[in-house]
Amino acid sequence: MKIAQVAPLWINGLSRGTSDAERALFYLTDELVRRGHEVTLFATAESRTSAKLEALCSTPFCRAPENWSQAGAAILAVKQVFGPRADEFDLIHSHFGIDGFPMAQRCPTPTLTTLQERLDLPEYVPVFEQFRDLPLVSTSDAQRAPLAWASWQRTIYPGVPSELYRFNPRPGKYLAFIGSLSMEEGLGAAIEIARRAHLPLRVASRKDSIDELPLSTIPSELLVAGNGVEWLGELTEPAKISFLGGASALVCTQGWPDASGLCVAEALACGTPVVAFHGGQAREMIYDHVTGFACDSLDEMFHVLPLVKDLDRKACRNVFEKRFSVERMADQYVHLYERLIAAASHRRFSASIAQAVQTDRRPMAVTN
Numbered sequence: 001m002k003i004a005q006v007a008p009l010w011i012n013g014l015s016r017g018t019s020d021a022e023r024a025l026f027y028l029t030d031e032l033v034r035r036g037h038e039v040t041l042f043a044t045a046e047s048r049t050s051a052k053l054e055a056l057c058s059t060p061f062c063r064a065p066e067n068w069s070q071a072g073a074a075i076l077a078v079k080q081v082f083g084p085r086a087d088e089f090d091l092i093h094s095h096f097g098i099d100g101f102p103m104a105q106r107c108p109t110p111t112l113t114t115l116q117e118r119l120d121l122p123e124y125v126p127v128f129e130q131f132r133d134l135p136l137v138s139t140s141d142a143q144r145a146p147l148a149w150a151s152w153q154r155t156i157y158p159g160v161p162s163e164l165y166r167f168n169p170r171p172g173k174y175l176a177f178i179g180s181l182s183m184e185e186g187l188g189a190a191i192e193i194a195r196r197a198h199l200p201l202r203v204a205s206r207k208d209s210i211d212e213l214p215l216s217t218i219p220s221e222l223l224v225a226g227n228g229v230e231w232l233g234e235l236t237e238p239a240k241i242s243f244l245g246g247a248s249a250l251v252c253t254q255g256w257p258d259a260s261g262l263c264v265a266e267a268l269a270c271g272t273p274v275v276a277f278h279g280g281q282a283r284e285m286i287y288d289h290v291t292g293f294a295c296d297s298l299d300e301m302f303h304v305l306p307l308v309k310d311l312d313r314k315a316c317r318n319v320f321e322k323r324f325s326v327e328r329m330a331d332q333y334v335h336l337y338e339r340l341i342a343a344a345s346h347r348r349f350s351a352s353i354a355q356a357v358q359t360d361r362r363p364m365a366v367t368n
Contacts, residue, residue, distance in 0.1 A: 001038070001090045001091065003038070003040070005039060005051065005093050006043075006056075006095060006100065007025055007041060007043035007056075008022060008097065021116040028159075030049065032051075032330060040052045041053050041054065042056050044056065086107050087109060091110045105134060110343075112337070114136075134150075137155070143155075157261055157285055158324070159327070162325045164241075166245065175197070176204070176244055176267070177203045178205070187253075190251050193302060196298075199248070202243065203229065204234070205231070244272050245271065250267040250275070253277055261285045265324035268285075277294075285323075292308070
């Protein structure tokens with residue numbers, strides 16, 4: 001298949017600080033190339049990929065000057081992909097969000113959009129009503145629930161390459177947390193759980209330096225050494241393997257519907273169980289009492305933590321290989337691509353037959 005993958009333009013693909021959504025996209029792209037598909041990745045100019053790279057902009061939005069128009073760059077990028085070049089591909093897979101909807105709706109090439117953002121905001125309802133026939137993929141069932149009537153094709157959870165994360169059968173005695181340094185976005189709950197359980201908490205984020213954050217936003221617990229909370233900053237992948245593999249559990253205390261689950265896949269790949277709040281991908285990626293626990297409250301999370309040590313870490317790795325590897329993610333997308341391409345081909349064939357029949361029914365001109 002000739003596949004166009006359209007990346008968001010916030011940051012360079014697979015560069016430091018890349019979001020979970022973008023990493024999942026780049027893992028998927030490289031796996032499709034490995035399988036022999038002809039893949040073109042539309043992304044920022046400095047992105048690293050095994051696919052053919054087409055630059056949509058030279059500067060990722062995160063490094064653009066303040067007086068630079070992100071909206072203008074996004075409009076030109078969408079037009080480049082869904083415009084005259086669309087017929088070069090069998091399918092266009094957009095990760096550009098709702099900004100790509102208007103052009104995707106008019107595109108003669110089959111399209112698919114994977115949405116990453118939360119969709120439980122009332123402003124989205126009229127937007128999705130206007131584009132309710134566009135084929136969509138959700139990254140969790142909770143994410144799609146507020147717009148259940150949209151044209152969802154399926155839920156596909158993020159995956160990571162099987163060989164990238166090593167299984168560790170011998171965990172350490174600390175809890176791991178990956179995410180924002182905002183206390184309101186899960187870190188505060190993770191710190192509270194660790195304190196109540198008398199366990200150290202190690203925190204990884206996607207910021208290169210604590211100096212980049214406004215001082216008022218940095219939790220004091222991250223600035224005071226020896227209080228059981230250790231901030232590790234942004235981790236390279238080798239360091240993250242050690243970080244996740246050595247943890248007794250990964251705690252996911254972000255509970256909103258779009259909370260990313262890629263770190264869940266990474267933890268399970270290392271054999272590390274996951275303890276999460278209900279809501280978002282993390283909850284749906286857990287088998288209760290097998291790969292971790294899904295909880296409704298801090299009290300419940302505190303009470304299940306002692307049970308984590310009895311879980312079989314090899315079972316966690318096995319579940320990862322069956323459900324959350326990039327190979328599994330690619331299988332699901334390829335099946336969906338084939339179905340959408342076949343449906344589009346059938347529609348074109350039916351339209352051509354209908355047109356031919358209509359032509360045959362036209363009255364013949366009478367000649368003397």
